[in-house]
Amino acid sequence: MAGIRSWFSLARAAWVLMREGVVTALPEEGAPPPVRLAKSIAKVVRRRRAVDAPQTKILANALNRLGPSWVKLGQFLATRPDIVGESISRDLEMLQDRMEPFDIKYARRTVEATLNRDVDTLFVDFGTPVAAASIAQVHKARVRDKDGIERDVAIKIIRPGVRERFNWDLETFYTAAHFITRWFPAARRLMLVQSVDILAESAKLEMELRVEAAAFSEMADNVKNDPGFRVPEIDWERTGRDCLTMEWVDGIKMNNMEALRASGHDLATVANNLNQSFLRHAMRDGFFHADMHPGNLFLAPDGDIVAVDMGIAGRLSKPERRFLGEILYGFIQRDYRRVAEVHFEAGYVPRGKDVDSFAQALRAVGEPIYGRTAEDISISALLALLFEITELFEMRTQPQLILLQKTMVVVEGVARKLDPNFNMWTSAGPVVVPYVTRLIGPLGRLDEARDGFKAVEQLARQAPIFAKRAEALSQEIDAMAANGVRLDKPTIEAIGKAEARHSRSGRVALWVIAASLAALVWKQFV
Structure with a gap:
């Protein structure tokens, strides 16, 4: 069922790309026959406003119509000119991740549900959105520290329903990647399925705002002695799975x-x-x-x-x-x-x-x-x-x-x-x-030697575990040699079902062959 849904989703995406003029804007030279056919169809169905629109605007309109997951896919493909080509990659770099802001009431409820505290006790002031993107939106707020000093902060809040929608669209992306990898051998070196894996992992982490807060914290530790570069300080008391609070940047x-x-x-x-x-x-x-x-x-x-x-x-x-x-x-x-x-x-x-x-x-x-x-x-x-x-x-x-x-x-x-x-x-x-x-140089060689000693030390620590596993495996092999291979009940049932399907297919094939022979004999003698 999920596969059928993915194909319908791909068909809808193709329709939107045609309507918004994205397919028409693809280069003609060197395009395979399916692309040339799609361009011919797209010229008939595209919107009038897409005829003279710049390509960057065309892409933005199409991806925004398809939804937040497709905007995120566009941003990801901007990092992969080896897949989409330099021209489209540059256009995708210009894609502005700007969505309609969601209601401030929902934002307040999300903060309260994530932090288990009332918004008015956490913040002196909770402002309207200052930016809205595909994954989250940002509000400016004001907090009062324990010593009574007030300061401005930025709050990033997850967009409602974005996780469910992304998981839905992710199946579509995998379907497209598997199809291209199977039917276009030249594309296999691009590792499209693995690229979707990276997109999925990246988006999953991006939707977990505590992980982003940890990234800020790690970067802050790394650059604390570096000249001229820093990241905002995280307010961990007001940060959770669905909201991230950090210092407001004046710049x-x-x-x-x-x-x-x-x-x-x-x-x-x-x-x-x-x-x-x-x-x-x-x-x-x-x-x-x-x-x-x-x-x-x-x-x-x-x-x-x-x-x-x-x-x-x-x-x-x-x-x-x-x-x-x-x-x-x-x-x-x-x-x-x-x-x-x-x-x-x-x-x-x-x-x-x-x-x-x-x-x-x-x-x-x-x-x-x-x-x-x-x-x-x-x-x-x-x-x-x-x-x-x-x-x-x-x-x-x-x-x-x-x-x-x-x-x-x-x-x-x-x-x-x-x-x-x-x-x-x-x-x-x-x-x-x-x-x-x-x-x-010598210091680098010392670092390599130290890493090597650590690896040997870790291997030595795990040696007893490896020995126990080897002993258990040896016993299993001896038992199989003496008693044969034993299968559990689910495995036997699965094999039985597979054999049943095979038998049904074989019977159908025999009936088809018999019918064909009967038709040939009939045609010979009639």
Whole structure:
């Protein structure tokens, strides 16, 4: 039943995309026959207002009509240009997650149900919504501390029914991913089903506001000694599953360029600080803010960058951080052979491919950076070429690295708006080079040895458990050898049902064959 519902949901989505002009706007060149057919149908059924509308507006209208889950899917696909292409990815980056606010009465009831306390005892003032998105909306409020001092706070409150709706739509996304993976072999390297898994996990965590609060807390610990970057302080007393309370940020949003220029701050310094902060989080901590668009970044009066909305965060393991560091270092040093070797060592490129050929292809990605001014460097064009090369070498998509890479592009874009002469590669050097130097030097080797000793120690602790499991498994094997394999009742019933279905299918097939033979005989003699 769920499968049928998913197909109806996909049909509705296709209809909305046609009506809003999204399908018509797809590129004609290289499109497979089903897409060309869909474009022909879409030209007939699309709305009049969609004919001259910009593509960004078209996408926004379609996704907002489909609902909050599809808006979240659009935001996720903005991080996957390898799936949707660079053009659509850029349009999805411009998607403004703005929904109609829900009633303040519901917001108050949600806070009271989550915290088991009356709103009026928790807050001196509880204001109307200041922002409404697909997952939650934000209210400005005022609280009084135990010492009597009042301060402004921001309260993020989950949208009603969003979890149930997302779980419903998630089945649709899985159906589409399985269908494409099965019938389009070239798309298998994109790991679409695994990508939906990541979307599901990300959204589930984003809808659990205590987890987002914990992300803020972890980031605050990581950056407490870093210059020029911070996150809001969490009010744990007023935070629960469905509401998150944090300090109110007084600053200029980084999408307000006019106010930023009038602020008197050195925007080139701010741009450099933003990029280097992100690289420190990714490589040093293995934990980074993965939604650093200008609407989530504020410039505080003291010049600090304050990042909000950590519903989407990325993590990198130590091997992945080493991979990232050596890749960036290799590009900075123009050591393409080492960059290629790191790809092979990480297992991202099949071993049957040639390292030297891969290094040659990577040179085509890196060389356009050098000998050109910062204004001429297109990171988007470089990424498009990189995706073509990884497809050429059958490199399996690594979703966590794609998320990191896309966040790097977003950060670079914000920095470029702050400073048109900003060069991400030049800015990255002071962070990347010391990190990689330590990583591949004596201290890095000591860290690896320490990690190895920890792994051996953990294995030694678990040795008695492994021994008991091995002994139990040996006894089970001896029992099977002496008495045969015994099946429990549910397994026997399941086998019986399967055999019954097989027998019915066999009987039907025999009757079909018999009827066909009878028809042939009849035709022969009549």
